[in-house]
Amino acid sequence: MSAPLWxxxxxxxxxxxxxxxxxxxxxxxxxxxxxxxxxxxxxxxRRTGWLAPATxxxxxxxxxxxxxxxxxxxxxxxxxxDDHFPLLMVGTVLVYFLVxxxxxxxxxxxxxxxxxxxxxxxxxxxxxxxxxxxxxxxxLVVLAIGGAVAALIGSILILPVLRTRGHYSAVVTIxxxxxxxxxxxxxxxxxxxxxxxLPSMQVLGWKFNQNFSVAGIEFSFYVSYVLxxxxxxxxxxxxxxxxxxxxxxxxxxxxxxxxTAAACFGVHIARWxxxxxxxxxxxxxxxxxxxxxxxxxxxxTNFTFGDSLIMVSIILxxxxxxxxxxxxxAAIVVVLPEKLQLIQEYRFLLYAALVILVLLYRPEGLxxxxxxxxxxxxxxx
Amino acid sequence: MSAPVLALEGxxxxxxxxxxLDQLDMTVGEGEIVGLIGPNGSGKTTCFNVLTGIYEAxxxxxxxxGRDITNLPAQAVYEAGIxxxxxxxxxxxxxxxxxxxxxxxxxxxxxxxWFNLFRRAAFARQYEQAFGEARELVRVFDAPLAExxxxxxxxxxxxxxRRIEICRxxxxxxxxxxxxxxxxxxxxxxxxxxMDDILEVRGRxxxxxxxxxxxxxxxxxxxxxxxxxxxxxxxxxxxxxREVAADRQVQEAYLGVE
Numbered sequence: 001m002s003a004p005l006w007x008x009x010x011x012x013x014x015x016x017x018x019x020x021x022x023x024x025x026x027x028x029x030x031x032x033x034x035x036x037x038x039x040x041x042x043x044x045x046r047r048t049g050w051l052a053p054a055t056x057x058x059x060x061x062x063x064x065x066x067x068x069x070x071x072x073x074x075x076x077x078x079x080x081x082d083d084h085f086p087l088l089m090v091g092t093v094l095v096y097f098l099v100x101x102x103x104x105x106x107x108x109x110x111x112x113x114x115x116x117x118x119x120x121x122x123x124x125x126x127x128x129x130x131x132x133x134x135x136x137x138x139x140l141v142v143l144a145i146g147g148a149v150a151a152l153i154g155s156i157l158i159l160p161v162l163r164t165r166g167h168y169s170a171v172v173t174i175x176x177x178x179x180x181x182x183x184x185x186x187x188x189x190x191x192x193x194x195x196x197x198l199p200s201m202q203v204l205g206w207k208f209n210q211n212f213s214v215a216g217i218e219f220s221f222y223v224s225y226v227l228x229x230x231x232x233x234x235x236x237x238x239x240x241x242x243x244x245x246x247x248x249x250x251x252x253x254x255x256x257x258x259x260t261a262a263a264c265f266g267v268h269i270a271r272w273x274x275x276x277x278x279x280x281x282x283x284x285x286x287x288x289x290x291x292x293x294x295x296x297x298x299x300x301t302n303f304t305f306g307d308s309l310i311m312v313s314i315i316l317x318x319x320x321x322x323x324x325x326x327x328x329x330a331a332i333v334v335v336l337p338e339k340l341q342l343i344q345e346y347r348f349l350l351y352a353a354l355v356i357l358v359l360l361y362r363p364e365g366l367x368x369x370x371x372x373x374x375x376x377x378x379x380x381x
Numbered sequence: 382m383s384a385p386v387l388a389l390e391g392x393x394x395x396x397x398x399x400x401x402l403d404q405l406d407m408t409v410g411e412g413e414i415v416g417l418i419g420p421n422g423s424g425k426t427t428c429f430n431v432l433t434g435i436y437e438a439x440x441x442x443x444x445x446x447g448r449d450i451t452n453l454p455a456q457a458v459y460e461a462g463i464x465x466x467x468x469x470x471x472x473x474x475x476x477x478x479x480x481x482x483x484x485x486x487x488x489x490x491x492x493x494x495w496f497n498l499f500r501r502a503a504f505a506r507q508y509e510q511a512f513g514e515a516r517e518l519v520r521v522f523d524a525p526l527a528e529x530x531x532x533x534x535x536x537x538x539x540x541x542x543r544r545i546e547i548c549r550x551x552x553x554x555x556x557x558x559x560x561x562x563x564x565x566x567x568x569x570x571x572x573x574x575x576m577d578d579i580l581e582v583r584g585r586x587x588x589x590x591x592x593x594x595x596x597x598x599x600x601x602x603x604x605x606x607x608x609x610x611x612x613x614x615x616x617x618x619x620x621x622x623r624e625v626a627a628d629r630q631v632q633e634a635y636l637g638v639e
Contacts (some may be wrong), residue, residue, distance in 0.1 A: 120571060149466050239498060244506060246497035247483070247490045254478060254484050261456035261471040264433055265464070265549070266487040275494070294460065371477045380530070 008057025008065050008143035012248050016072035019331075022339065023086040031339045039324075058324075062376050070234065073081065077226055082211070087222035089225075095121075095291045100314050100326040101236045102283030107312070108321030108369070109249060110276035111256025116173035117311040119180040120196050120281045122303030123150040124288020126184070129196040129298060137371065139201050143232070143289045150285025152277045158277055162270050177305050184300035195299025198292050201225065211297070214262045225294040240323050243279075245374050252276055306348060313355045319365025328366055384447070386411050386557055386590045391441035393615075394424075394431045396594075403429040403614035404441065409557070414583070414591045416601040416622070419611035420634055425594045428467055428611075429559050431463055434458045435533050458487050464550035465559035468594075470566075474535035478506065478526070478545055481534050482515040483550030518548045521585070522578045540571040544578070551582060560593040563598055572597060576604055598626075610634070 018038050025031045045051040058065050073090070080086040088214055099117050106112045108337045114120075124146035132141045161169040185193050200209030201224070208224040243249050251272050254262035259269050292298045313335050318325025358365060385408040392405040402424040409415050417425050430436045432443055434455035442451045445461055453461070464485065471479050483490065490511060491497070497504060512530070520527040522544040534545055543563055550558055564572040565581070583589050595601050601608060602622045610625050611620040614632040618625045625631050 060430075110555055154384060216618055242498050242501070245486075247492055248494065248497045250476075250480055250483055251487070251492065253480070257473040257475065258471050260435060260455075261467065261473075262484070264459060264483050265433070265553075266456045266459040267484070371531060373531075375505050378505070378509075380512060 003053065003056040003060040005057055005061050005064055007053035008061060009068055011051075011054040011057075012068045012072050014066070016075055019072075019076055022335075023076075023080065023089070023283045023373070025339070028340055031324050057315050059373075061379070062091040066237075070230070071229060077148055080220075080318060081223060082218045084220050084222055087146075087220050087226055089335050089338060091222055091229050091294050092291075093225045093331050094226065094233050095287045095294070096311065096330040096334055097313065097327050098229070098233050098236055098287035098290075099311055100318075100330055101233070101323055102280035103288075103311060103315050104240060104280075104321060104323055104326055105243065105252075105276050105283075106280035107315055109244065109252035109256065110273055112273060112277060113167060113312070114173050114277070115170055115172035115279065115305065115308045115312060116157070116177040116180070117284055118303045118305070118307035119177040120150040120154060121283035121288040121307075122180060122184070122292065122298075122300075124285035124290075125292035125298045125302070126190055126196070126288075127285070128289035128292040129198050130190075132199050132293070133196070138203075139293065140201060140203055143286050143291075146156050146289025147282040147284075147286035149222050150288065151282040152282035155274075158274055161277065162273060171309075174305065176301075181300050181304055184303070191299070193300060195297060197297050198295075199219050200296070201228075201290075201293040208293070225290070229290055229294075232286060236286075237323055244321075245372060245376075248272070248275070249372065291349070309348075309352060315365075316355050317358050317365060319369055320368050321369035322365065325365050325367035325369070384411070385409060385444075386413075386446060387430075387592070389428075389438045389441065390444075392428065392431065392438060392443060393440040394436055395439045400614050402431060402611075405611070405614075405616055407428055407602050407609050407616065407619075409590055409592060411588055411590055412595065413607065414531075416608040417592055417594045417607035417611065418596075418598075418601060418608055419617075420452050422613075423576035423611040423634075424614040425611055426561055427614075428594075429465060429594065431560055432458070433463060433559065459553075459555075462556040463559065464553060464557075466543075466546045466550050466563060468561040468565060470539075472542055472546055472549070474536045475523075475533060477531050477533055478519070478537075479515060479530045481509060481545055482519070482549050482552050484553045485514070486511055488553055515548070515552055518552055518582075519544070522548065522575075522581055539566045540575065543567065543575055547575075547579065547582075551586070554586060556588060556590060558589060558591045560595075561589060562594050562596060564595060564597045569597075569599070572600060576600055576632055579586060580604065 018034065022031065022034045025034055077087065077090065099121055103114060103117055106114045127146040127149045128142050131137055131145060132139065147254050157172060162171045164172060184190055186257065191194065200207050202208065209221050213222050251267045254274050255269050263269060264366050310333060314326055314329040318329030333351065337344050343350055387409040389405050392402060393466055394401065394402040405428060417428065427436070434453055434457070437452050442449060444450065445463060448461065450458055450461055452637045473484065491507060516527045516530060523541065526541055526544060526589045534542060547563065563575060583591065593605065605622060608622055608625045609616055609622065610631050617630045617634060618628040
């Protein structure tokens, strides 16, 4: 058949081991050492050509590798099963990843730069906060409503976004994210600057906010959230992939690359921009609803322009239009400052420097997007 | 000559005070290859752009197969059966050859969200069929190129890009093909090859009508049956290549002789 699976499996195993070691490391020197090992190891593997078989496994044995990636995450969670902090980190990375899958559709495919991702995440958060406090709607449904409300509020923005061309639509979204935070701060019903508290998430009577034990092993309550986040990410990832590998993905690319030529071949520019924008905001909203329930407390300071910038920088860093790139970059951007307290203060400075370096030396991101493969594994006769 | 495929009446486009296209009357019959020529800035490309809905016409009408298509949006013009290429190649360079050709196949592919996301088996069948057709078409132009369908267009030389652009325009089986300076940026040899291919494809697609903008007079002489000559947006001559080439007004327009 096609490429052997084991180099990919080995790579996935190493990444998982590295991630566990990274989380396990106590002092900053250990963290640094692991980071340097990972970076040097990757570069060396590339130079010696050892990376190539692994890359081939990722492209040619894709569905197997997707399962291995999930397995890697499950192993990670199992390893830290009673440790709150690493699990909270994983949950946060998954939430950011979900938002960035939405951004991948908007920015990576349709070319609409959305600097309001944090605002749409916030819409999802506040929707969840209000609904769980005042209604008895089941929490899984609340997640969907969070997405729907974000998509709906996005549709207010769509008119000015469609009327502007190119990067001017980015300015519209910047205005929105600034407006959104101010609105939250002055709005007393939504808790003003103090924010809102949320109850524990509950699914079919299962309360998320308490530790639980299975077969005598104690699990952190975050495990439940991580599993829900993982399920959402898997679904969103599959949808994003299918979208890319379809005529719609092609139309979105055409809208981004040359809208005049696209229009001359029947592509309805506005329609696909609306689809991409709405779908992306829906994902951000769902992510927000889960994020709010997981944190149990939200405040306007979580949804600033700066947070939106971080999300866009995740896309730039990972590789525009490549969902795996977004996953890697989300992990780096979310976890790194938490483990390296010394850079916490200079977080934004470092991101800025990192993004500039990437744009200069690897403009396509850490994991550049590949050419479209409509049907994986299919070969013309 | 049979009933016209395309009929322009008083076709006009103004940009502020400049009349880029001035009262153009022109008909193109089924299966004809008509050359649209004239010096730089004489309104040839403007004519294509107004016709395909990129600009609005300031006055006049365009009829295509008996139907009024004046000022229809670009998408509707394409749906009606008019496809074009661009003067400066407008392919999506980061995308593959298949992608670029499929883009031209838009009206024959299903674009429903449900179909594309959840009916993957049906999608796969549609893809296989469309891919086969696209590869057949590329093969007419260049057989080796048909084996490189999954390569990015940005890595190809100019002649291959032109081929792909013409395939993109032809894949939806349009009734009218508008070629905007297909020889631009190519050697004489390459141009000759490309023209041979275009003529061959025309033989295969029944009733394909072509309007071609070209500066290379050798091309015009060889492929067109009739020419329309523009100068400052106005039609100054019409007829076979020999006739227009002998026309004093045309010579003045090109050479500027008194």
